[in-house]
Amino acid sequence: MKKHVVLYKKLSAQLMERLQAQFQVTLIERLDAQGLRQLRDALPSAHALLGASIKLDPSLLDLAPNLEAIASVSVGVDNYDIDYLTQRRILLTNTPNVLTETTADTGFALILATARRVVELANLVRAGGWQQSIGPRHFGSDVHGKTLGIVGMGRIGEALAQRGHFGFGMPVLYHSHSPKPAVEQRFNARYCDLDTLLQQADFICLTLPLTAETEGLINARAFAQMRPESIFINIARGKVVDETALIEALRSGQIRGAGLDVFEREPLDADSPLLQMDNVVATPHIGSATHETREAMARCAVENLLAALAGERPKNLVNAGGWKG
Structure with missing residues (x-):
């Protein structure tokens, strides 16, 4: 049988x-x-x-x-x-x-889209709001040469570091369970504690798994250590982040923006404040979706x-x- x-x-x-x-x-x-x-x-x-x-x-x-x-x-x-x-x-x-390379592509797409305000400004054009050359209030921020901070240096973290280092000349900081000499040598990356990464990175990208230890890792205390020009990217799992704290950090200007492919609750609730924020790029968990x-x-x-x-x-x-x- x-x-x-x-x-x-x-x-x-x-x-x-x-x-x-x-x-x-x-x-x-x-x-x-x-x-x-x-x-x-x-x-x-x-x-x-x-x-x-x-x-x-x-x-x-x-x-x-x-x-x-x-x-x-x-x-x-x-x-x-x-x-x-x-x-x-x-x-x-x-x-x-x-899915390593495809998910890393998604992460870098969110970095670029958030930094350069691609979705927000594309919607402006679509709505007929582009009537003259854009000025400073619509400017984005550069990606090349900025510091890339990666929390979790597994396969996807390494693929993200490769794109940042070789493609955009980005200094790479990373935090993981232990240092990875091969990663440091290949990408000129620097291992550091989480607090240092949060304080120094321009782009803070999560690529770590959801475990009992990582659930809620990025909370109000973590966002308070980021700088107003920081951009937060999550291609890991939604529950690694305290979403209420993220929303408050975005509302208050504690961080500049966020690119999010994962959320605490999926699909994302239609009334989520994240969907009302111009400084958020939200995608429907498309990390491996090709x-x-x-x-x-x-x-x-x-x-x-x-x-x-x-x-x-x-x-x-x-x-x-x-x-x-």
């Missing part, structure tokens, strides 16, 4: 064919109320799950006694209780590497799942303690 794989993410025809050739496949096309009911109904017979953007907590996964693997189509794993999965010997995999990258992520997730259900160690195994080999 074929094993049962439950998908809560659409795949390309080619990837679907690969799974359907070996497994019974259930596709849940939308994660609305009906889709969540379909997921709960499918869990008792499921051997593997593949998807993203939903929190799979123990109370839900307790409904899946046969579950062997979860292939997450993402890098972040904050939607999973890893200790619980490991205890049950359920393999959790993710999709690192394939045709090429999303297909590469899905392909990586499928390969992880195929390996796990074949009794092989997946290439991108998150919880090594769950491995039975």
Whole structure:
């Protein structure tokens, strides 16, 4: 009897064919109320799950006694209780590497758009407000030569540093769990504590994961250390930031602006004050949202799942303690 794989993410025809050739496949096309009911109904017979953007907590996964693997189509794993999965010997995999460059592109797009007020001024033109040459009240700020501060120096942090150092001649400051000599040598970067980075960087960019230690890391105290000309960029996770403190820092002029691809609550509430601020560029969590990258992520997730259900160690195994080999 074929094993049962439950998908809560659409795949390309080619990837679907690969799974359907070996497994019974259930596709849940939308994660609305009906889709969540379909997921709960499918869990008792499921051997593997593949998807993203939903929190799979123990109370839900307790409904899946046969579950062997979860292939997450993402890098972040904050939607999973890893200790619980490991205890049950359920393999959790993710999709690192394939979205590194694309997410770093998004980060730099937000740096440029926020510094040069691209969205605000494009809307001015669209609304017919461009009647004469713009003056100082519409000027932006330079990016080249400014100090780039990166909080979290993993793969995406390194890709962001590469763009800043080689493309824009930016001095690079970074803060992470420990110094990274190779990063310092390649990008002429300087390791420093978080307070120093917040005080000295012109652009403060978050690329770190959401954990118990990082949740709420950038709070009112952190914003108070930034300078009025600072621009804040978040391509990490929304909950790393105290959003109320961010809004107050923007309103008060404590910082110049913010480029945000992630938020405490997603989708962002329509009445969020962030949407009323000209000095905010807000995008709908598009870090990896290109045709090429999303297909590469899905392909990586499928390969992880195929390996796990074949009794092989997946290439991108998150919880090594769950491995039975």
